[in-house]
Amino acid sequence: MFRLGVPKTRLSRQSVLLGQRRHFLVASAITLGGFVFGRKARLADAMENGELHNKNNDDEVAKKERMDARLKSLSHSRPMKPRYEGHVPLYLHEKMLLFIISGLRSYYHPEDGTNIIQLGESSAFSFVLESLKQTMLQDDTGRRILREQPNITSETLNMDRLSKMGKDTLGRTYYNWLIKEGVSPDTRAPVKYIDDPMHAFIFKRYRQCHDFYHALNGLPIIIEGEIAIKALEAANMGIPMATLGAILAPLRLKPVQRERLYDIYLPWAVKSGLSCKPLINVYWEELLEKNVQDLRSELGIYPPPDLRAIRKERLRVRKELKMKYEAYEAGK
Numbered sequence: 184m185f186r187l188g189v190p191k192t193r194l195s196r197q198s199v200l201l202g203q204r205r206h207f208l209v210a211s212a213i214t215l216g217g218f219v220f221g222r223k224a225r226l227a228d229a230m231e232n233g234e235l236h237n238k239n240n241d242d243e244v245a246k247k248e249r250m251d252a253r254l255k256s257l258s259h260s261r262p263m264k265p266r267y268e269g270h271v272p273l274y275l276h277e278k279m280l281l282f283i284i285s286g287l288r289s290y291y292h293p294e295d296g297t298n299i300i301q302l303g304e305s306s307a308f309s310f311v312l313e314s315l316k317q318t319m320l321q322d323d324t325g326r327r328i329l330r331e332q333p334n335i336t337s338e339t340l341n342m343d344r345l346s347k348m349g350k351d352t353l354g355r356t357y358y359n360w361l362i363k364e365g366v367s368p369d370t371r372a373p374v375k376y377i378d379d380p381m382h383a384f385i386f387k388r389y390r391q392c393h394d395f396y397h398a399l400n401g402l403p404i405i406i407e408g409e410i411a412i413k414a415l416e417a418a419n420m421g422i423p424m425a426t427l428g429a430i431l432a433p434l435r436l437k438p439v440q441r442e443r444l445y446d447i448y449l450p451w452a453v454k455s456g457l458s459c460k461p462l463i464n465v466y467w468e469e470l471l472e473k474n475v476q477d478l479r480s481e482l483g484i485y486p487p488p489d490l491r492a493i494r495k496e497r498l499r500v501r502k503e504l505k506m507k508y509e510a511y512e513a514g515k
Contacts, residue, residue: 267383271375281305281376290431293406296372299424304376304386306423312382315420318461319385325464332384333468335391337368345471353399353478354471360398368394388463389422395467399479400486406432407440408490411448418456420463443493451487459484 261272273281285301292298319325333339345358361367371391377383396415402408414429416422429449433441459482470478479485 263378266378267380269373269375270378270380270383272378273376278305278376286427289428290435293432293435300372301376302427303390303422303424304374306427307377307382307386308423309379309382311421311423312377312379312385315385315389315463316381319464322461322464324466325461328388328464328466329381329384333388333466335368335371335468340368340468340471348472351474351476352471353467353473353475356475357395357398357471360401361394364397364404366394366404385463389416389420392462392465392467395465396462399475399482399484401489402487403491405490406436407444407448410444411452411487411490414449414452415456416462418453419459419461420456439497443490447493448487448490455484 262274263272265272281301282305285298285305288295288298289302316329319329340354342358342361345354348355348358368391371387371393374383374387374390377386393412393416396402396412397404397408400412400415402411410429410432413425413432416425417429429452433444433449436444462482465482
């Protein structure tokens with residue numbers, strides 16, 4: 184007999200297969216549900232009994248152990264154990280390589296502060312830092328700086344307090360300079376490659392006081408201002424990196440920039456650096472409320488002509504000449 188053109192035997196076979204599929208799906212659903220809900224129940228029991236461990240914590244512990252093992256292995260490969268926080272001891276050939284590479288990079292990419300930082304430390308020879316140390320030991324304030332080892336940061340200086348000081352104070356002058364140049368005392372990198380802890384502090388002190396020299400003399404952080412301050416530091420403290428910067432950096436400048444440096448700012452920097460008191464012995468943090476003009480007189484240092492004003496005036500003159508030339512050409 185036929186129903187709708189389909190044989191009866193074929194319909195029976197399809198019914199059997201459909202029933203088997205239903206039984207399989209139901210059984211699978213029951214098994215999966217038991218696995219899921221049973222697993223949840225086991226997890227709940229484990230949590231209640233305090234038997235469940237945080238896998239992320241275990242991973243963090245394992246990661247820390249691997250890092251500690253790596254650092255321990257690295258420390259055994261160094262010429263000495265670290266002598267202060269952040270110290271990275273280097274072999275002599277590593278220091279020489281760092282000096283050469285950072286020197287080349289600083290010359291071709293002076294805008295990258297990392298190169299300047301590495302060149303500064305790799306060229307900070309022990310005899311230079313020892314000479315600065317002796318300079319500080321011969322001065323009452325210098326000895327106190329070595330003993331107390333102050334750290335210049337925005338927190339220790341209390342920037343809010345500086346902003347409220349009188350406009351003629353060192354603190355307000357320094358604060359205004361920081362805001363104008365868009366920098367902060369916290370941007371100074373820690374010392375890493377100098378082995379002697381006291382020498383490392385002296386170099387850190389020199390590095391942290393750098394912005395005070397800028398602010399005291401009204402020099403911006405553009406390349407010409409940086410070279411002038413480096414020349415001042417070289418003449419006053421004998422820092423090798425500052426000397427290299429003052430000699431080599433002008434070679435990459437435009438002729439008009441070199442002319443300004445050689446005619447005005449380098450002569451000023453050398454004369455001021457040689458004649459003023461040792462700047463490494465100045466406890467800047469204790470002089471913030473002092474009148475900035477009086478401080479300059481005491482130190483024997485006076486600002487050079489305003490570099491930004493000179494640059495601005497030159498641009499104005501160039502613009503006027505250009506307009507006159509264009510007017511002349513248009514009138515032909």
